[in-house]
Amino acid sequence: MKLKIGIMGSASGYLSWQQRKIAYELGRAVAQNDCVTITGGCPGLPFESARGATDAGGLVIGVSPGLSEWEHVHKYHSPTEYHDVLIFTGSGLMGREVVNIRTSDIVIIIGGRSGTLGEFSIAYDEGKLIGVLDGTGGITSEIRNIVKIIRKRTSAKIIYGKDPRILVKDLIAYFTKEHYKHPSVHQVYISDRKLSKVIGRNLKRSSVSRDRG
Numbered sequence: 001m002k003l004k005i006g007i008m009g010s011a012s013g014y015l016s017w018q019q020r021k022i023a024y025e026l027g028r029a030v031a032q033n034d035c036v037t038i039t040g041g042c043p044g045l046p047f048e049s050a051r052g053a054t055d056a057g058g059l060v061i062g063v064s065p066g067l068s069e070w071e072h073v074h075k076y077h078s079p080t081e082y083h084d085v086l087i088f089t090g091s092g093l094m095g096r097e098v099v100n101i102r103t104s105d106i107v108i109i110i111g112g113r114s115g116t117l118g119e120f121s122i123a124y125d126e127g128k129l130i131g132v133l134d135g136t137g138g139i140t141s142e143i144r145n146i147v148k149i150i151r152k153r154t155s156a157k158i159i160y161g162k163d164p165r166i167l168v169k170d171l172i173a174y175f176t177k178e179h180y181k182h183p184s185v186h187q188v189y190i191s192d193r194k195l196s197k198v199i200g201r202n203l204k205r206s207s208v209s210r211d212r213g
Helices: 016-034 045-055 069-075 091-101 114-127 143-150 164-177 187-210
Strands: 004-009 035-040 060-064 085-090 106-110 129-133 157-161
Touching: 004 016, 004 045, 004 091, 004 114, 016 035, 016 045, 016 106, 016 164, 035 045, 035 091, 045 187, 069 085, 069 114, 069 157, 091 114, 106 114, 106 164, 114 129, 114 143, 129 164, 143 157
Parallel strands: 004 035, 004 106, 035 060, 060 085, 106 129, 129 157
Antiparallel strands: none
16 A cells, blocks of 8 residues: 655745745655655645645545535635545544544645644644654744653654655655554554453453362
């Protein structure tokens, strides 16, 4: 199965030509490394990445906040162009963030404001491999400080870089060599439940054996 790389970033506000160019090159890099691009199906920097991925022949999936294509376009003013598939969550802007992150094997942050900060928080809590494109403004310039303030250990790994092509290659290399071994928070929960059941069965057998003895 191909790796899915989620690109999370500024969807509105002023975006410079340089930011748009970097986002476009990021999408191209994802496609050129034979990975699937995941976005929130939104305008702004993720849209530029979707455009870059499409131009490079990649597959792009958008996770929409809307219930339908009509809502996606008319209520959320979001594009359909440069997306091969749109998944309509009906969860709203904040609700779809969870689906967005859990669909992605790797999450890359570019620019970003409060919405992107929410996506970063979910990715960090759930132990994702996270890339941060330095020099793109927004929350990317504060993530190092945010992580220090959080002071919370998860299985998340953050890799920083300024060149989108190098960052994508570094993330893929780390994921395929190391990070795929790290279970997500949900896998840990399931494993703990299985372990509890095994321990429970063993204790029950031990009790039965003592009674028979």
